[in-house]
Amino acid sequence: MAASYDPTTKITNALLHCEYSAGFDSIGRLKRYIKSMASQMHPMMLPVMIIDMDTSLALGTFANAGSTLRKIEAETGHNALISGLENDPVSVNDPLALDLSSLVNRLSRCSSDVRVSEKDSEVVLEHLRLIQRDIDEVASGAAPFSAQAYEHLQSSSRQLRHHIDYLISSRKILLLRFQEVQAGAQTQLSVVHNFISQRDNKLNLSIARASRAIAVASKRDSSAMKSLALLTMVFLPGTAIASFFAMPFFNLTVDETGIETKPQFWIYWALTIPITLLVLCLWISWLHFATKRHKKEDEEALGLDEKTN
Numbered sequence: 001m002a003a004s005y006d007p008t009t010k011i012t013n014a015l016l017h018c019e020y021s022a023g024f025d026s027i028g029r030l031k032r033y034i035k036s037m038a039s040q041m042h043p044m045m046l047p048v049m050i051i052d053m054d055t056s057l058a059l060g061t062f063a064n065a066g067s068t069l070r071k072i073e074a075e076t077g078h079n080a081l082i083s084g085l086e087n088d089p090v091s092v093n094d095p096l097a098l099d100l101s102s103l104v105n106r107l108s109r110c111s112s113d114v115r116v117s118e119k120d121s122e123v124v125l126e127h128l129r130l131i132q133r134d135i136d137e138v139a140s141g142a143a144p145f146s147a148q149a150y151e152h153l154q155s156s157s158r159q160l161r162h163h164i165d166y167l168i169s170s171r172k173i174l175l176l177r178f179q180e181v182q183a184g185a186q187t188q189l190s191v192v193h194n195f196i197s198q199r200d201n202k203l204n205l206s207i208a209r210a211s212r213a214i215a216v217a218s219k220r221d222s223s224a225m226k227s228l229a230l231l232t233m234v235f236l237p238g239t240a241i242a243s244f245f246a247m248p249f250f251n252l253t254v255d256e257t258g259i260e261t262k263p264q265f266w267i268y269w270a271l272t273i274p275i276t277l278l279v280l281c282l283w284i285s286w287l288h289f290a291t292k293r294h295k296k297e298d299e300e301a302l303g304l305d306e307k308t309n
Contacts, residue, residue, distance in 0.1 A: 014046050042135070042138075042153070042156040042157060042160050043138055044131050044134055044135050044138065044160060045156070045160060047127070047131055048131060048160060048163060048164060048167070051124055051127065051128060051131075051167060052163075052167060054120070054124060055124070055167060055170055055171060055174070058117055058120065058121060058171075058174055059174065061113060061114075061117045062114075062117070062174060062177055062178060062181065064113075065110050065113055065114050065117075065178075065181050065185075066177075066181055068106060068110045069110060069181055069184050069185055069188065072103060072106060072107060072110075072188050073184070073188065075095075075098060075103065076095055076098070076103070076188060076191050076192065076195070077095060078187070078188065078191045095195050096195060096198060096199045096202065098195070100192055100195055100196050100199065103188075103192045104189070104192055104193075104196075107185050107188050107189050107192065108189075110181070110185050111182060111185040111186065111189070114178050114181050114182045114185065115182065117178050118175060118178045118179065118182065121171050121174055121175040121178065122175065124167075124171050125168060125171050125172065125175070128164050128167055128168050128171070129168075131164060132161065132164055135157050135160060135161060135164075138153070138157070245259075247268065248262070249261060249262045249264060249265040249268060
């Protein structure tokens with residue numbers, strides 16, 4: 001706002017910058033203020049009116065912030081005024097089931113609004129002190145006016161000072177209330193962060209239990225695999241020998257006292273040995289490739305961790 005006063009015409013000219021608000025008609029309210037105080041006109045009345053309207057807006061901000069804080073306290077079950085009463089316990093559902101992210105956002109917005117209102121109250125208090133000084137200067141410089149105009153100016157100055165004293169008291173009380181709400185919001189933020197930590201710990205505990213169950217199941221599977229491996233080791237030699245002698249390359253002698261080998265027996269070894277070596281080479285190659293790939297993935301993961309830290 002910019003304002004100037006012309007003592008010859010007794011008119012205050014001002015340039016106001018207002019923002020539209022559906023819930024608060026600033027211009028209409030200002031007109032009603034001027035109409036109600038038409039008999040108490042003063043050069044500094046317009047700034048005082050604007051501060052009065054700003055105080056009303058600040059009261060609305062305090063009411064909204066206080067309502068939000070009380071709702072959150074009811075949801076979390078942590079109220080500094082209620083929790084200390086032994087005969088009036090707070091009943092609340094499982095706080096870990098709450099939408100904690102939403103609570104953090106609501107508390108952050110509430111804290112931000114209150115912080116802005118705190119700074120605004122401090123600035124308004126300083127402006128009111130400056131207006132008091134300007135009123136004194138206007139009253140002391142009113143000697144050239146007529147006696148009637150001088151008396152009217154002195155009377156309106158006294159009334160305006162009383163109103164400014166009221167506004168200063170109101171803004172000081174409002175500033176204290178904003179500080180209380182801010183402290184309450186910070187307390188609730190700590191409570192919600194504590195809930196988040198508890199929920200994370202509970203989740204980690206559940207993960208640990210699941211990991212333990214998986215480890216137990218893996219141990220059981222390992223025991224079963226050991227049993228299968230043991231059975232395989234027991235029966236494999238006999239199975240291999242039986243399969244070997246069951247090949248058509250062997251025949252019993254006529255008197256069944258010996259075993260004769262057919263001339264084509266070399267084909268078995270000619271095919272078995274190269275294929276076995278080929279399978280071993282393929283397995284070694286795959287193992288080497290997989291080891292290099294895993295090593296590269298581990299190095300990339302370590303590099304990302306170092307960049308993050």
